[in-house]
Amino acid sequence: MVTPFIFFLSFLFRLKKLFSCPVKTFFVFFREIPCKQADYGTPRSYYAAWEMFFRNRSGQFKMGVLPVSEDARTTLQDLKDAVAAFVEEREWTRFHTPKNLAMSVAIEAAELMELFQWTGGREIEPELMGRVEEELADVVIYCLAMANAAGIDLARAIRQKMEANAKKYPAGIYRGRFC
Numbered sequence: 001m002v003t004p005f006i007f008f009l010s011f012l013f014r015l016k017k018l019f020s021c022p023v024k025t026f027f028v029f030f031r032e033i034p035c036k037q038a039d040y041g042t043p044r045s046y047y048a049a050w051e052m053f054f055r056n057r058s059g060q061f062k063m064g065v066l067p068v069s070e071d072a073r074t075t076l077q078d079l080k081d082a083v084a085a086f087v088e089e090r091e092w093t094r095f096h097t098p099k100n101l102a103m104s105v106a107i108e109a110a111e112l113m114e115l116f117q118w119t120g121g122r123e124i125e126p127e128l129m130g131r132v133e134e135e136l137a138d139v140v141i142y143c144l145a146m147a148n149a150a151g152i153d154l155a156r157a158i159r160q161k162m163e164a165n166a167k168k169y170p171a172g173i174y175r176g177r178f179c
Helices: 002-019 023-029 046-054 076-089 098-114 126-150 154-168
Strands: none
Touching: 076 126, 076 154, 098 126, 126 154
16 A cells, blocks of 8 residues: 555656646645635636646746636735735835825826827737736726725625626617717
């Protein structure tokens, strides 16, 4: 009985060396339930574990595994916690009043809007994509900070608003129209 176990362990360590990934990830890959660890870089789902198993240290994928986006691996609570930690580390909590945060959201949204001023295109130009990502991230960060400061359950609020919008703008009437 010991020999198969030792063989199995040596097999795992060979795989670890081959794929340059933690053995822990290999075990997560074979779990039947989603992994719920909160630290960055740990898999949150069965598929994310598959992705991490085949990712090597340089970030490249082996064996044709498709990448999972950060959005698929990150929860809203993870983002709220990251923003809260950032604010607390700098002792900015006293400055994060609803008024200041609402103004910051508007300012960052205006900076995002400015990127599209005088452009006629419907698509984001490739050279602007990096700046669009930065400004959009700023808007969302301030929205998350506002939710933290006001104690708002953002996921619940978004779901409720989407339900209200679905009633206000039924797909059967508004499909393909904006007014």
